Amino acid sequence: MNWTEEDEKAPLFKQNESARTELSKETIDGEIATLNLGPTHPATHGIFQNILQVDGEKILSSEQTVGYIHRAFEKIAERRPYNQITPLTDRLNYCSSPINNMGWHMTVEKLIGADISKRVDYMRVIIMELARIADHLVCNSVIGVDTGALTGFTYVFQEREKIYELYEEVCGARLTTNVGRIGGFERDFSPEFHKKLKNFLQTFPKVFNEFDSLLARNRIFMDRTRNAGPISGERALEYGFTGPNLRAAGIDYDVRHMNPYSSYQDFDFIIPVGVNGDTYDRFMVRQEEIRQSLKIIEQAYNNLPEGDYHADIPEFYLPPKDMVYNNMEALIYHFKIVMGETPVPVGEVYHSVEGGNGEVGFHLISDGGRSPYRLQFRRPCFIYYQAYPEMITGQTISDAVLTLSSLNVIAGELDG
Amino acid sequence: MTQNSLTNESVFERIKAQFGEGILAMEEPYGMLTLEVKPETVHDLVKWLKEDDKFQVSFLTLLGGIHYPENTGKELGVNYHLHSLVHNFRIRLRAYFPIENPEIDSITDIHTCANWMERETYDFYGIQFKGHPNLVRILNEDTMDYFPMRKEYHLEDATREDKDDRFFGR
Numbered sequence: 001m002n003w004t005e006e007d008e009k010a011p012l013f014k015q016n017e018s019a020r021t022e023l024s025k026e027t028i029d030g031e032i033a034t035l036n037l038g039p040t041h042p043a044t045h046g047i048f049q050n051i052l053q054v055d056g057e058k059i060l061s062s063e064q065t066v067g068y069i070h071r072a073f074e075k076i077a078e079r080r081p082y083n084q085i086t087p088l089t090d091r092l093n094y095c096s097s098p099i100n101n102m103g104w105h106m107t108v109e110k111l112i113g114a115d116i117s118k119r120v121d122y123m124r125v126i127i128m129e130l131a132r133i134a135d136h137l138v139c140n141s142v143i144g145v146d147t148g149a150l151t152g153f154t155y156v157f158q159e160r161e162k163i164y165e166l167y168e169e170v171c172g173a174r175l176t177t178n179v180g181r182i183g184g185f186e187r188d189f190s191p192e193f194h195k196k197l198k199n200f201l202q203t204f205p206k207v208f209n210e211f212d213s214l215l216a217r218n219r220i221f222m223d224r225t226r227n228a229g230p231i232s233g234e235r236a237l238e239y240g241f242t243g244p245n246l247r248a249a250g251i252d253y254d255v256r257h258m259n260p261y262s263s264y265q266d267f268d269f270i271i272p273v274g275v276n277g278d279t280y281d282r283f284m285v286r287q288e289e290i291r292q293s294l295k296i297i298e299q300a301y302n303n304l305p306e307g308d309y310h311a312d313i314p315e316f317y318l319p320p321k322d323m324v325y326n327n328m329e330a331l332i333y334h335f336k337i338v339m340g341e342t343p344v345p346v347g348e349v350y351h352s353v354e355g356g357n358g359e360v361g362f363h364l365i366s367d368g369g370r371s372p373y374r375l376q377f378r379r380p381c382f383i384y385y386q387a388y389p390e391m392i393t394g395q396t397i398s399d400a401v402l403t404l405s406s407l408n409v410i411a412g413e414l415d416g
Numbered sequence: 417m418t419q420n421s422l423t424n425e426s427v428f429e430r431i432k433a434q435f436g437e438g439i440l441a442m443e444e445p446y447g448m449l450t451l452e453v454k455p456e457t458v459h460d461l462v463k464w465l466k467e468d469d470k471f472q473v474s475f476l477t478l479l480g481g482i483h484y485p486e487n488t489g490k491e492l493g494v495n496y497h498l499h500s501l502v503h504n505f506r507i508r509l510r511a512y513f514p515i516e517n518p519e520i521d522s523i524t525d526i527h528t529c530a531n532w533m534e535r536e537t538y539d540f541y542g543i544q545f546k547g548h549p550n551l552v553r554i555l556n557e558d559t560m561d562y563f564p565m566r567k568e569y570h571l572e573d574a575t576r577e578d579k580d581d582r583f584f585g586r
Binding site: 350365 | 448475495497501504536
């Protein structure tokens, strides 16, 4: 609507009134209205704004505003020692923090050329795949919530809780895990962890299948999600999609398979792909990935090699406390690590892992200083969220909400 | 698994034959082919890499800026990480330009996803991408009048006196 100077001077209630009549007239005439989806709206699951132009229920165009929770992690990382950057990675995709943590550790290990044992690799795989399950569970159950099916959400959140308890056994934290160290883990899996993991592997499939049967072939759910926010494989690639969203569009790119890290080549798993790249396909791809992750965890756990739970890199891996108090060398290393005085080679590394939403990459440039000269995170959400307007144009508002939740846009990862 | 049928040498030779003068330097840190390219060549090179039948480097993984205040005449730069999904081959391109005139051609017409990444790079480093459809700030506030990732802006308040930075690295 056009504001005139007279409107500006009019009392506030008058302004509102004229705005209301203007809007209703437009709607009746089939003209265009503006709708704000976000910044804080329960359906956006995070803080980002979409300014929609709608004709009735149909979306004509959308303009995005991002950056509401930008925390300048790349700048902060330029001042922190390497071991203090892990907590920053937690806060990118906070639904699957362990994957980001491990990705960062592996990047540094690549830079310093650390030799990592198979046991550490397998332990990492177990934690990372648990994180993937937790991430996908949240995403898929929330798709259910957004279609009006709350029940599944309550079922699987109990299981997610069990995964969080497993994290707790390993590192003491639940959401922002900061799990592991450069070189491995701070401690070995505890007996309690083994008990809880065995229990989880036994009970989870049953609950998950129940959740699956609630939605996967549900007539209402299928009608609701099929053809909602579709994208072709070609467009998805151009938009830089990775992860389940790309695979739902039919492209079988998975970092775990293409550039295996942390011994992923040892495990037998398939990469599920969709056809239409719509909400239903994204949902189904994530469902199957949960099953595959479970399969990987079983393989890794049953074949867990013997050995140490950390690499032999005293310059980077904190010595045990009793050594620090009783051994000169250990004390020196402890001091150097805590103060960030360990020499790091000059170099440039790009390392990527398959995160919950796709390729999580770390581009690290080191000038030999105590902190990175430049560290850039590849945040998959930030890159693929650009496609959102194209995906929802011509769709209804309720489809836009579904598309958003099925893309699993995580505000922390989006804004960096 | 996709076979890695391209080697750094063979790719570099073909690029060198095609662009010759435009390629300034080549290195292979940790195995990834890294080319320093003249800023005016980047657009053509990225386009050629994508359209070339042999390479099909059609996926833009990452794009970001970098600032070296001591490199006179080459203070600012842009890093491109490209990935050929067909051959599972990654390549990194880099172009530097002076801070007084940080301009480079936008590659949004080749890779749609470069749009936001270039906006982000502009937002943090002030690099102007010529031909970008909507080069405005994306993560920072619109009214911001400086480019925060440049090295002259320290993370902490420079007027602070209670902390001696000599003991804490940079």
